[in-house]
Amino acid sequence: MTHGVSFPADADGRRSTTRAGRAVVADALRPVDPVGALGAEQETAWRSGYVLHLRRLVEAGVAGPEAWLAIADAGLDAVRRTLVVAADDGSEAPLSSLATAPSKRTLGTVEVLGEGEPQVELVLPYRGRELRGDDLRTQLDAWVACGVMEPSVATAVGLVIDHPEWLRLEGRTVAVLGAGAEMGPLAALLRWGATVAAVDLPRTALWERVQRTARAGAGRLLVPFDASVSEDGSFGADLLAEVPEVSDWLAALDGRLVLGNYLYADGGTHVRVAAAADALATRLIAARPDTALAFLATPTDAFVVPREAVEQSTRAYRERSGAAKLVGRPLRWATRGRLLHRAYPPAADPGISDAIVPVQGPNYALAKRIQRWRAAVARRDGTLVSFHVAPSTRTRSVVKNRALAAAFAGAHRFGVEIFEPDTANTLMAALLVHDLSTDLPTHDHPWQDEAYAAVHGGLWRAAYEPRSALGLAAALGYASART
DSSP states (O other): OOOOOEOOOOSSOOOOOOHHHHHHHHHHHHTHHHHHHHHOOOTOHHHHHHHHHHHHHHHHTOOOHHHHHHHHHHHHHHHHHHHHHEOOOOOEGGGGGGTTTOOOOOEEEEEEEEOOOOOOOOOOOETTEOOOOHHHHHHHHHHHHTSSSSSHHHHHHHHHHHOOGGGEEEEEEEEEEEETTTTHHHHHHHHHOOOEEEEOOOHHHHHHHHHHHHSSSSSSSEEEEEETTTTGGGGOOTTOOOHHHHHHHHHHHSSSEEEEEEOSSSSSHHHHHHHHHHHHHHHHHOTTTTTEEEEEEEESSEEEEEEHEEEEEHHHHHHOOOOOHHHHHHHHHTTOOSSSSSSSSOOOSSEEEOOOOOGHHHHHHHHHHHHHHHHHHHHHTTOOEEEOOOBBBBHHHTTTSSSHHHHHHHGGGGOOOOBHHHHHHHHHHHHHHHHSSSOOOSSSSSSHHHHHTTTOTTTTTSSSHHHHHHHHHHHHHHHHHHO
């Protein structure tokens, strides 16, 4: 029985993710691109054709900040109108009802204090080494030089290196939605001595692992607790069904709140948890207006990128090896240009990096787009937002897909670096600390906010359009795995 935030049921009781996703994307496009909206509405092969429409959402917003924000507003409104809150008896209420819905239970708090000494400097694990100080700066500069990250990353992380006192995030409580996520900042923040409020499903093994992490660290972990149920189910909460409960619990905590969304789920459940997290953010900001929001964007999406990224990609394409040119020309001819073509028109300013990976599916893409819309709207409305593109990472949820695992194994041959989880989550946690500890730069267009301090792994600055190299990367990855 489906309960909590869900897709609406049709007359036969089916909850179609395709119908809902198509409607949300079409409604998001409608204010600025009615032709694109019609195309999305009439797409008959949504599970493969969605890629075009998700890119069009970005293209339509480049025209100006007003267009970008109109799409974000319309997209969020469409999510609120399309998704529902399903009750156990089969009845449905609008998603917007969560803004004022009463809690059905009160969550208490269990506090777990770290038993270790706090790390008093930024240390980044990387390929068996622990980088700090000048060694870390050297690695950041190397990543920038080879196009793995935007230069603003090195600047921001450099400030954190200079100000290790920021690491404790004194006076703040960081709520981590998806406390068990490999890409989340929970472990790093607790090593640094910060206060973390952990939200995740009531699963005993998960909470045992999270509490071990807390005790090994030096921070303060706050865990939602319900003493009225059995011990095995006492920790955690199901955000899909308990937005009011989680919101009320977080709103009562001390410290200035930061709501960080690190949730992931398979298939349509990812859209459901994204919508639930967005409803939670709306409710929490209403209760605590000084709440900050934090997001990690996937690099396998479509983004607007600065002219400098286009120029580096163009140079890489022009200066590729003779062997690459020899192989690339017949491949492009044989596939009618689908393989190994350049990433951007040479003079594009700005460019659009389209790294959407069709195998990840339309639900994943829509869930991540909801977060981008919320970040843009919240920033416009005066909320402090930490938003960064995070690198492709060898997390369990990704490498269980054999095609993606193979593509990751061959990605380095095309100028893309795949990160290990401990490197990626520490680096992204350092960027979060930076954003919460200093004034963020202001930009003329929201796409520039998304591009700021992006760790895209090289997808924006490599020679080839990512999808045109994905199949070959996977083939090379399969081959290397067999040898």
